[in-house]
Amino acid sequence: MKKNKVKLSDVTTYKFGGTCNSYFEIDSEKQIQEFDFQNIDIDNIFVIGKGSNIVFSDNGYSGTILKPNLDFIEYNQAKSTLKLGSATFLPDIARYSNAHSIADLEWLIGIPGSVGGAVRMNAGAYGYEFSQHIQYVNFFNLEKNKFETQHKDYFNFSYRESENLENCVITSVELNVEEGDPVKIKERISKNLQHRKATQPAAIYNAGSVFKNPKGYSAGYLIENAGLKGHCIGGVKVSEKHANFFVAEKDSKAQSLYDLVKFTKSVIFDKYQIKLEEEIIFLGDFN
Numbered sequence: 001m002k003k004n005k006v007k008l009s010d011v012t013t014y015k016f017g018g019t020c021n022s023y024f025e026i027d028s029e030k031q032i033q034e035f036d037f038q039n040i041d042i043d044n045i046f047v048i049g050k051g052s053n054i055v056f057s058d059n060g061y062s063g064t065i066l067k068p069n070l071d072f073i074e075y076n077q078a079k080s081t082l083k084l085g086s087a088t089f090l091p092d093i094a095r096y097s098n099a100h101s102i103a104d105l106e107w108l109i110g111i112p113g114s115v116g117g118a119v120r121m122n123a124g125a126y127g128y129e130f131s132q133h134i135q136y137v138n139f140f141n142l143e144k145n146k147f148e149t150q151h152k153d154y155f156n157f158s159y160r161e162s163e164n165l166e167n168c169v170i171t172s173v174e175l176n177v178e179e180g181d182p183v184k185i186k187e188r189i190s191k192n193l194q195h196r197k198a199t200q201p202a203a204i205y206n207a208g209s210v211f212k213n214p215k216g217y218s219a220g221y222l223i224e225n226a227g228l229k230g231h232c233i234g235g236v237k238v239s240e241k242h243a244n245f246f247v248a249e250k251d252s253k254a255q256s257l258y259d260l261v262k263f264t265k266s267v268i269f270d271k272y273q274i275k276l277e278e279e280i281i282f283l284g285d286f287n
């Protein structure tokens with residue numbers, strides 16, 4: 001494990017942001033244990049997965065970033081459990097479930113995040129939430145300087161939220177799984193992919209839904225209905241295809257996204273008296 005300087009655009013799906021001078025990739029649990037956290041302000045440590053839900057500011061991130069590279073899938077068919085390393089790519093889990101006839105993980109096919117991010121964000125789609133599969137989460141607690149395992153109840157999962165994971169590096173997760181019909185699994189994967197292709201902007205810089213859906217409403221519907229589809233600030237615009245996706249042109253600025261988010265929130269509040277809450281996470285300096 002060695003300290004590097006990274007361009008944050010290389011480690012996030014939005015592809016903007018400045019640099020971080022204190023970036024560590026962690027390849028094993030042993031490396032986490034051996035890491036010298038004493039000289040680092042724990043509150044300034046950010047744990048990154050695939051960077052598919054975060055926006056770093058244009059002048060970079062002054063804290064420390066840890067990226068665990070713990071990527072594995074272990075299926076215990078006899079116990080009906082799946083152990084996943086925190087860096088495992090969610091679409092790989094859907095593909096694995098297809099290959100091993102495991103039901104109900106097809107929905108992960110179109111989410112370009114990692115297991116760690118899916119736990120922390122309680123990622124969800126098509127009526128599923130990641131937390132519903134979880135049995136235990138294994139993590140390194142930076143404050144207590146030790147590994148812990150906790151049952152899912154400890155995290156009070158709710159819509160795109162988890163608790164008690166601040167200052168923790170998730171290392172792996174154990175899921176309860178069930179066997180499924182291989183034909184249906186294959187069908188559901190291809191249906192999910194088709195649906196994503198038809199409804200979401202493809203292959204352009206974004207981080208999925210910008211806002212959480214307010215209770216009883218769809219954020220995308222509210223934004224579209226307010227006439228904001230296509231609204232653009234500095235090369236970042238509200239997608240024509242899905243109004244809750246804000247897509248960025250190459251070389252646009254994180255600040256432009258921030259401004260577009262602020263603008264959208266004020267329009268929606270004026271029109272509907274509804275306060276939109278960001279699902280994406282802004283990190284660093286914005287004004």
Ligand SMILES: Cc1cc2nc3c(=O)[nH]c(=O)nc-3n(C[C@H](O)[C@H](O)[C@H](O)COP(=O)(O)OP(=O)(O)OC[C@H]3O[C@@H](n4cnc5c(N)ncnc54)[C@H](O)[C@@H]3O)c2cc1C
Pocket residue numbers: 013046047048049050051052053054068086087110111112113114115116117118119120121122123124125168169170171206207208209281
């Ligand atoms: C095209 C597209 C489609 C998307 N569709 C969906 C969707 O349908 N549903 C959905 O819920 N989301 C969706 N997302 C958003 C995003 O992919 C998910 O939130 C995903 O779970 C984030 O995972 P990540 O590894 O990228 O996390 P990051 O963006 O890297 O981080 C997100 C949060 O997780 C924390 N985190 C990440 N790894 C760890 C770890 N090992 N230990 C502790 N904390 C960690 C970070 O600190 C941060 O708080 C989409 C994004 C894109 C770009």
